[in-house]
Amino acid sequence: MMLSKRAYLILIHEYPKSRNFIKEIPEMQSYHFKARVQDFLAPGRFVAGIRDHITVLGSEGFVDFIASNAQVPTFEAKKRKPTEIRGLLPGKKKIFTGIK
Numbered sequence: 001m002m003l004s005k006r007a008y009l010i011l012i013h014e015y016p017k018s019r020n021f022i023k024e025i026p027e028m029q030s031y032h033f034k035a036r037v038q039d040f041l042a043p044g045r046f047v048a049g050i051r052d053h054i055t056v057l058g059s060e061g062f063v064d065f066i067a068s069n070a071q072v073p074t075f076e077a078k079k080r081k082p083t084e085i086r087g088l089l090p091g092k093k094k095i096f097t098g099i100k
Contacts, residue, residue: 003031007053040065
């Protein structure tokens with residue numbers, strides 16, 4: 001997979017051991033991630049979550065997996081509005097500002 005800077009930072013934050021499988025490509029301002037995995041589910045969810053920041057170069061099996069799971073919802077912050085949720089715990093005035 002080719003990763004943008006954002007995808008790279010998210011990947012090493014979520015999976016610190018993945019750093020050993022990432023090579024920086026300065027002339028393209030991107031990162032190349034290559035690793036063997038037991039299952040396509042976790043990398044597939046990662047790709048689906050930040051699809052605009054990743055180019056899938058992997059095996060035909062992984063490319064097919066991504067294509068067949070295209071219906072997985074992605075997070076599109078630009079289309080969502082902030083909201084406040086009050087009273088998450090009874091008797092507390094806790095405020096959570098999140099994405100709706």
